[in-house]
Amino acid sequence: MLCKHCGTEIADKAIICFRCGAGTTDPVRKAVPVRPRRNPLLGFVVVAVLLLLALYMGQASRTAADPDTYQTVAGLLVGAALVIFILRVVRRR
Ligand SMILES: [Zn+2]
Incomplete structure (x- = not known):
């Protein structure tokens, strides 16, 4: 398969791209957006x-x-x- 991040051909079983380190699956939990503290x-x-x-x-x-x-x-x-x-x-x- 192709890395979604950089497009490098990586193994189908790969969890992360060996080249750029991007995950091949979507994170289970979305990162909570950090609310910028207002002044x-x-x-x-x-x-x-x-x-x-x-x-x-x-x-x-x-x-x-x-x-x-x-x-x-x-x-x-x-x-x-x-x-x-x-x-x-x-x-x-
Ligand atoms: Zn990559």
Whole structure:
């Protein structure tokens, strides 16, 4: 038979290819994909940015013509920051 990896002619009974070392049969168990660990700082940076934006919107609402809109957006930003923060805390357990 031919090696699936490199195409070398190898014995039919061979378990691995003598040339490249690739197995001739599929692994019984699939390798578990390693989940890349996300940077733990990233979530806090996102939360911090959202809170800073909310703070900015709160400040801007003082001079804006439509302070209600700014305050609503600021509230939404704080809410989003809280949701992200809570989700991160819950998932860590
Ligand atoms: Zn091979």
